[in-house]
Amino acid sequence: MGLSGHQSAAMKNDEWLTPPEILAKLGQFDLDPCAPINRPWPTAEKHYTVHDNGLNQPWSGRVWCNPPFGKFAVSWLKRMAEHGNGIALIPARTETAMFYETVWGKASGVCFLKGRPHFHFVNGKRADFNSGAPICLVAYGKDNLEVLKKSGLGVVVNEVI
Numbered sequence: 836m837g838l839s840g841h842q843s844a845a846m847k848n849d850e851w852l853t854p855p856e857i858l859a860k861l862g863q864f865d866l867d868p869c870a871p872i873n874r875p876w877p878t879a880e881k882h883y884t885v886h887d888n889g890l891n892q893p894w895s896g897r898v899w900c901n902p903p904f905g906k907f908a909v910s911w912l913k914r915m916a917e918h919g920n921g922i923a924l925i926p927a928r929t930e931t932a933m934f935y936e937t938v939w940g941k942a943s944g945v946c947f948l949k950g951r952p953h954f955h956f957v958n959g960k961r962a963d964f965n966s967g968a969p970i971c972l973v974a975y976g977k978d979n980l981e982v983l984k985k986s987g988l989g990v991v992v993n994e995v996i
């Protein structure tokens with residue numbers, strides 16, 4: 836089963852970690868507001884977990900956001916758009932209300948990943964199956980758009996505002 840099958844299981848499992856080879860191309864982040872409690876590697880200088888509820892915490896600096904999927908994902912992306920500095924990873928469902936509310940007209944640019952990534956389990960193991968859905972990285976702020984352009988991770992569309 837692909838990742839999208841797991842995602843559609845109404846947030847039963849949020850713990851799909853970003854492949855480290857993707858993070859390695861994106862530079863250092865100051866904050867990951869939605870990180871696992873026990874993580875195999877850091878994704879930022881500072882992490883909030885479900886115990887903190889990252890949505891209720893102050894955000895500062897350059898933010899990495901691979902949000903819990905499902906109906907709450909839009910709240911995380913809205914916060915990213917308000918914050919205006921960072922990169923988010925979401926399914927490339929470009930026609931959805933979430934994309935229109937938080938990406939089109941709000942972000943600085945979008946990188947559509949080449950191929951489907953294999954996410955990792957919280958123990959660090961790479962899943963045998965791929966995401967089962969197209970994935971994109973959304974830049975908020977011009978500097979983050981430049982990072983996406985240089986990343987080589989996929990096709991970058993800018994001027995989405």
Ligand SMILES: C[S@@+](CC[C@H](N)C(=O)[O-])C[C@H]1O[C@@H](n2cnc3c(N)ncnc32)[C@H](O)[C@@H]1O
Pocket residue numbers: 849850851852853867868869870871872878883884885886887888889890900901902903904
């Ligand atoms: C898709 S995973 C991404 C993990 C990590 N940020 C990464 O990129 O590898 C989403 C994470 O959000 C965490 N999470 C869920 N609800 C949260 C909340 N209210 N506050 C902070 N973290 C939360 C989950 O435990 C999970 O680790």
